Amino acid sequence: MQSPRSHNGEESSEKILNANRAAALREEGRESSMAEADQCVQSAKISCSLNSKNYCYICGKPQSKLARHLKTHMDEVEVGQALSLPVHSKERKAMLQKLRNKGNYQHNTDVLQCGEGALKIKRAPKRQCDSKQFVHCMYCKGMFVRTDLWRHLRKCPSKPVSDSENQGRTRVLGLATMAESSFSQQIMQGVWKLLSVMKQDDISAVVKNDLSILQLAQSFFNKHGHDPTKFEYIRQKLREIGRLLLTLRREFSIYSLEEAVKPANFHRLIRAVQRVSGYDDESHYYQCPSLALKLGHSLNKICEIIHCRALMSEDKELITSTETFKKLYSSKWSEMISHTALVTLNEAKFNKPSTLPFTQDVQCLHRFLEKTAHDAFQKLKETESPQSYAELAKAALTKIIVFNRRRAGEVSKMPLKAFKERDSTSLHDDVALGLSRFEQKLCRHFSRVEIRGKRGRKVAILLTPDVVDALLLLVSKRSECGVLDTNEFLFARPNCQSHYRGQDSLRAYASECGAQNPEFLRSTHLRKHVATLSQILNLKNNELDQVADFLGHDIRVHRDYYRLPEATTQLAKISKLLLAMEKGCLPNLQGKSLDDIEIEDEISMTDSDASDPDESDSEDDAPAGAAGVSSNADVQKMPIEKVTEVSQENKSEAENPRKGQKVYWSNAEVTAVMKHFKAHITKGKLATLTECKQCKTAEEPVLGKRSAQNIRDFVRNRGISVKRKAQNK
Incomplete structure (x- = not known):
C-alpha cells in the first residue's frame, strides 16, 4: 500500500506537469493549443473593475469605506497599528493604502485562479486589455498594465531603499513575473533577482516556468552566490537547458525536464540534444559540439536534483525512474553524444596555425599603453569626469594584463579590498642575503597583490610604481566620478555594479597601437608567449614550477599546453633523430x-x-x-x-x-675546463654549446686554440671515461 506522502508527491508532480503544459501551449501561439491551455487555467471570461470599492484582506468583502470597515476588525495587529496613528497623517494613509492593496491582491489572485470575476486594477488602461496583460507590482501588490509597470515602479512608495536604482522595462517585468510564479516560495529571492536580468524571450519564459530548471539555478546559486561575477555563467547554463526544453516542447511534445529524464523518453532526449547542437546525420558533424557536451552535464545534474526531490517525497516510482536514467546516461550517452562531439572538437584543431604574438608587436603595445596611461592620468587629475576615469581605468587594467601575462578576467575582477591590503612590507634582511643587488632593487621597485585565480588558486600580480600611482588616483576619484560605494571592484564602472572587461580593453588597444598582427595580442596568446619562450632559457624544474605557479596553472598543464608549438618541436628536434638514424x-x-x-x-x-x-x-x-x-x-x-x-x-x-x-690537451687546458664542467663530468651530463662558449670566453688565454665544440667533446668523452671506470669497479 502506497504511503500518503507518496500520494501527495504524485499529485504535486501532476499539477506541475499540467501547469508546464499549459504555459508551453500559450507560448507557442497555436489556436487549438491556446483553447486547451485556457481550460487548464480559467473557465470563464475575466473582466476589469475600476469602481471605488476595495476588498478587505480579512473577510474578502468589497467596501467603499475600507477605513471605517476595518474598525470591525480591531483585533488584528496591522489594523490596530494603522488606526492608532493620527488622522490625516502620512503614516496612517500609507498604512491604510498598504491594507487596501493587500486585500485587492488576495481578491485578484482568487479571480485568476478560479477564472471568473472582476480584477481590481490601480490605473485604467488606454485600450481594452486581456487579463494576461496585467501584473502586480512586486512591492505594493497593486495591479497595473504590464507596459506601464516600470513608470509606477519609479515612484512606488513601498519600494525599499536598497532597490533605489532605476531598472529597465525588461528587468521590471521579469521581477514582477517571477514574484507571481507558483514556484517562488521554493526558490530563494537571490535566484529570482539573478534571473530578472535575463532577456525576456521564449527561452527565459521556459526557464522561469520549469521547476527542475529553477532548482538547477538554485543549486548553482548555492555554490556561487557569494561571487557576483559567476552570475552570467549561471544564466548562460540556464539558457542552454532552456533551449533544449523549448525544442522538446515544440518537436517532441515533452513539456518538462522531469518528463524528459524518464527512461521511455531517452531516445527523444538524444534527438533533441542533437537538434539543438546542430548535428548532421550524414557527416556525423556537430555545429556546436561544446553545447552537446554541456547539455549532457546539465541533464545529469538535473537528474540528480529530481532524484533528491523524489527521495524527500518518498516517490518510489520517480526514484526508480531517475536511477534507470542514470544507468542509461552512463552507458549510452558517450556512445550517442559525447564521443562524436569530442571528435568534432579535436578535428577543428588540426593544422591550426601558431598564434604566438611577435616581440615587435608586444613592444609596440607597451609603448602605446605607456603614452595612453600617462595622458589619461594627467587628464583625470585636471578634470574629474566619468569619461576621464574610464580612460585611465582601461589603460591601467590593460597594462597590468600585458605586463603580468595574467588572464583578463582575473585582473578585471580584482577587488578593491585586495589592492588596499597589498603587501607593502620591506624586504627581510635574512632573505635579502640570498639575493643579488639587482634582485633586491626589484623587490623594492614592485608591489605585489594577491587575488583569486582560476579554480580558486591564489595568484600574484606585480605592479610597477606608475601603475600604483594610477590606481591610487582611481581609488581617490571614485565618488567624484560616479562610482557607487557598493561596487567592490577596483576597476569599477560608474553608476553600476559591474567592472570593465579587460579583454575588451586589450582588443581595442591592440587595434589602435599599430601592431602588424593585432589579433595575436590577447591575454591567452600572451600567456603562451611567455611560457613558451621560457623554454629557451633552459630553466630547471624548480624554476619551471615558479613560472607555472605565477601564471596560475599546474606544472602538468604548463608542459602539455604551454610548450613550444608541436609543429616546431617535430621540425626542429625529432627531425634530427630521424636524420641521424637514416x-x-x-x-x-x-x-x-x-x-x-x-x-x-x-x-x-x-x-x-x-x-x-x-x-x-x-x-x-x-x-x-x-x-x-x-x-x-x-x-x-x-x-x-x-x-x-x-x-x-x-x-x-x-x-x-x-x-x-x-x-693533446695540456694540464692548464684540462684544469680550465674542469673548473666549469666538473659537475657535468661527474654526473655524465652533456654540456651545451652556449655553456662551452661561455667557458671559452672566461678562460680565453688558456683555451684560445680550442673551439666550443672541442670543449664540448672533451666534456662528453671525459664523462664516458668516468662512467666506464665506475662500471669496471
Whole structure:
C-alpha cells in the first residue's frame, strides 16, 4: 500500500506537469493549443473593475469605506497599528493604502485562479486589455498594465531603499513575473533577482516556468552566490537547458525536464540534444559540439536534483525512474553524444596555425599603453569626469594584463579590498642575503597583490610604481566620478555594479597601437608567449614550477599546453633523430639528449647557412669512427684555395687512417675546463654549446686554440671515461 506522502508527491508532480503544459501551449501561439491551455487555467471570461470599492484582506468583502470597515476588525495587529496613528497623517494613509492593496491582491489572485470575476486594477488602461496583460507590482501588490509597470515602479512608495536604482522595462517585468510564479516560495529571492536580468524571450519564459530548471539555478546559486561575477555563467547554463526544453516542447511534445529524464523518453532526449547542437546525420558533424557536451552535464545534474526531490517525497516510482536514467546516461550517452562531439572538437584543431604574438608587436603595445596611461592620468587629475576615469581605468587594467601575462578576467575582477591590503612590507634582511643587488632593487621597485585565480588558486600580480600611482588616483576619484560605494571592484564602472572587461580593453588597444598582427595580442596568446619562450632559457624544474605557479596553472598543464608549438618541436628536434638514424650516425650520438644533438656535426647539410663557424674546427678529442664524417663536413666549410691541401691530407690519412695528427690537451687546458664542467663530468651530463662558449670566453688565454665544440667533446668523452671506470669497479 502506497504511503500518503507518496500520494501527495504524485499529485504535486501532476499539477506541475499540467501547469508546464499549459504555459508551453500559450507560448507557442497555436489556436487549438491556446483553447486547451485556457481550460487548464480559467473557465470563464475575466473582466476589469475600476469602481471605488476595495476588498478587505480579512473577510474578502468589497467596501467603499475600507477605513471605517476595518474598525470591525480591531483585533488584528496591522489594523490596530494603522488606526492608532493620527488622522490625516502620512503614516496612517500609507498604512491604510498598504491594507487596501493587500486585500485587492488576495481578491485578484482568487479571480485568476478560479477564472471568473472582476480584477481590481490601480490605473485604467488606454485600450481594452486581456487579463494576461496585467501584473502586480512586486512591492505594493497593486495591479497595473504590464507596459506601464516600470513608470509606477519609479515612484512606488513601498519600494525599499536598497532597490533605489532605476531598472529597465525588461528587468521590471521579469521581477514582477517571477514574484507571481507558483514556484517562488521554493526558490530563494537571490535566484529570482539573478534571473530578472535575463532577456525576456521564449527561452527565459521556459526557464522561469520549469521547476527542475529553477532548482538547477538554485543549486548553482548555492555554490556561487557569494561571487557576483559567476552570475552570467549561471544564466548562460540556464539558457542552454532552456533551449533544449523549448525544442522538446515544440518537436517532441515533452513539456518538462522531469518528463524528459524518464527512461521511455531517452531516445527523444538524444534527438533533441542533437537538434539543438546542430548535428548532421550524414557527416556525423556537430555545429556546436561544446553545447552537446554541456547539455549532457546539465541533464545529469538535473537528474540528480529530481532524484533528491523524489527521495524527500518518498516517490518510489520517480526514484526508480531517475536511477534507470542514470544507468542509461552512463552507458549510452558517450556512445550517442559525447564521443562524436569530442571528435568534432579535436578535428577543428588540426593544422591550426601558431598564434604566438611577435616581440615587435608586444613592444609596440607597451609603448602605446605607456603614452595612453600617462595622458589619461594627467587628464583625470585636471578634470574629474566619468569619461576621464574610464580612460585611465582601461589603460591601467590593460597594462597590468600585458605586463603580468595574467588572464583578463582575473585582473578585471580584482577587488578593491585586495589592492588596499597589498603587501607593502620591506624586504627581510635574512632573505635579502640570498639575493643579488639587482634582485633586491626589484623587490623594492614592485608591489605585489594577491587575488583569486582560476579554480580558486591564489595568484600574484606585480605592479610597477606608475601603475600604483594610477590606481591610487582611481581609488581617490571614485565618488567624484560616479562610482557607487557598493561596487567592490577596483576597476569599477560608474553608476553600476559591474567592472570593465579587460579583454575588451586589450582588443581595442591592440587595434589602435599599430601592431602588424593585432589579433595575436590577447591575454591567452600572451600567456603562451611567455611560457613558451621560457623554454629557451633552459630553466630547471624548480624554476619551471615558479613560472607555472605565477601564471596560475599546474606544472602538468604548463608542459602539455604551454610548450613550444608541436609543429616546431617535430621540425626542429625529432627531425634530427630521424636524420641521424637514416645516415647511420646514431652510435656516435650515444648519451646525448635531443637538445644536445648537433646534427650538422654528423651529417653533411645541403644548406650552407645551417653550419656554424665555431663548429668547423677539427675535432681533436672526437671518438674513433667519427673522424671521417667530421672531415667531410669540414671540407664543405673550407675556402676554395685550401681544397688542394685538404685533399693531400685526406690521401695520407686514407693510407694510414689511425696516424692522424692529434693535439693533446695540456694540464692548464684540462684544469680550465674542469673548473666549469666538473659537475657535468661527474654526473655524465652533456654540456651545451652556449655553456662551452661561455667557458671559452672566461678562460680565453688558456683555451684560445680550442673551439666550443672541442670543449664540448672533451666534456662528453671525459664523462664516458668516468662512467666506464665506475662500471669496471
